[in-house]
Amino acid sequence: MKWNLHFKRKQAENKPKKSKTREWADALLFAVVASTIIRGLLFSAYAIPSASMEGSLLTGDYLFVSKFNYGPRMPITPISLPFLEPTIGSVKTYWNGLQFPYYRLPGLSHPKKGDVIVFNLPSDSINKPVDMKTSYIKRCQAEPGDVLTIVNTQVYINGKAAPNAPKAQTSYLVTTDGQQINPQVMHDLHIEIYQQLTDNDFIMIIPVDSYKEFKSYSIIKNIKPYMDPAGQFDAGIFPHNALYKWNNDNFGPLTLPKKGWKVKLNDSTVALYSRAIQNYEGNKLSHVGKAYYINGTKADTYTFKQNYYWMMGDNRHNSEDSRVWGYVPEENIVGKAMITWMSIDSTENLFNKVRWNRILKKIE
Incomplete structure (x- = not known):
């Protein structure tokens, strides 16, 4: 031995x-x-590039996004350069010659109303694979099967007012006495001039925490909420069809498609659901006379194959979201935003760039 x-x-x-x-x-x-395993199955890091989620999330916030909350989505485009964006300039960092079908591992829960979610933009180029489309972050407002309505900026789900994000922002019509507003005041209060209508009248996006102080300044003569009136058609708003005279602030009612839900095909429903039927579920929808055809077969109804969600930014009048491009398919969902691990304010000087109060802040 x-x-x-x-x-x-x-x-x-x-x-x-x-x-x-x-x-x-x-x-x-x-x-x-x-x-790669951690990034693919557990967490990914993302940066906030725009103001669509202010004041909940700020431009320059860096986030950890949990993929296991909703179940990790298996790679659809398996051949790509790791840690790089899908495109750098006009150069692709992936090869779409090999594509796997959509599959998601079991998760802790499903996307819920109120969750802040990262997803792949549905309206991005139809030729891009789902997992290579641009990443967006918004708050989930409606789940599959919900009926969504917006009345004078307030979201209603199934007839009940939905809770607003604590620091959600909207627009106000501000009338001044004609004096110039101190730019430092606007900077300190994080107020954005969205549009100047006259010498004295402005549309401004004002954070909740700044409203009271700003209104107290002597040069401010009047502040009132600004919104698009009901019945005013906005061609830039989903479904981009004059059958539905909807706009940013008055919208719906709209039923979110749910897996297994059967909808009758007619001019009204096709206007609402044709994009999902064709672009997201891979069918050819055609219209001959009064009849509709799915993949060449006459059809009176259509049954949805997957679930769909409705996403909106907390900065309601400075957000391109579901009100513009419609539903978010389940297969586009990446994960739930959990923590702000770093935050940089590019408008501040070197010594004040880091927003220390946002480090390791839980996202709500």
């Missing part, structure tokens, strides 16, 4: 040692594999 142990020890001692280069290569390979 002793001789056998000695032999094994000597055999191990004779094994050539790895070179420093090999050790570094192995360590780098392990790091890439481990980080």
Whole structure:
């Protein structure tokens, strides 16, 4: 027995040692594999590039997004360069010659109303694979099967007023006495001039925390909410059809498609659901006379194959969201935004760039 142990020890001692280069290569390979698994199945980091979620999330916030909350989505486009955006300029960093079908592992829950969610933009180029489309972040307002209505900026779900985000922002019509407003005041109160109507009248986006102080300034003569009136048709608003005279602030009612839900096909429903039927569920929808055809077969109804969600920014009058491009298919959902791990204010000087009060802040 002793001789056998000695032999094994000597055999191990004779094994050539790895070179420093090999050790570094192995360590780098392990790091890439481990980080790819973590990024693909557990968490990803995202940055907020625009103001559509202010004041809940600020431009310059860096987030951790949980993928296991809703179940990790398996790669649809498996061949791509890791840690890079899908396109750099006009150059693709992926190869779409190999595509897997959509599949999601079980998660802790499903997307719910009020969740802040990262998803792939449905209206991005139809030629892009789903998982290579631009990433957006918004708050979920409606789930599959819900009936959504917006009345004078207030969202209603199934006839009940939906809770507004604590720091949701909207627009106000502001009338001044004609004096110029101090730019430093606007900066400190995070107020944005959205449009100037006259010398004295402005449309401004005012954070909830700044409203009272701003209204107290002597040059402010009047502030009242600004909104599009009911019945005013906005061609830029979903479904972009004059059958529905909807706008940003008065919208619906609209039923969110649900997997297994059967809808009757007519001019009214096709205007609402044709994009989902064709672009997201891969069918050819045609109209001959009074009849509708799905993939060449006459059809009176259509049954949806997946669930759909409605996403809106908390900065309601400065957000391109579902009111513009409609539903978000379940397969486009990436994960739930959980924590702000860093926040940089590019408008501040070097010593004030970091928003320390937002470090490791839970997203609500």
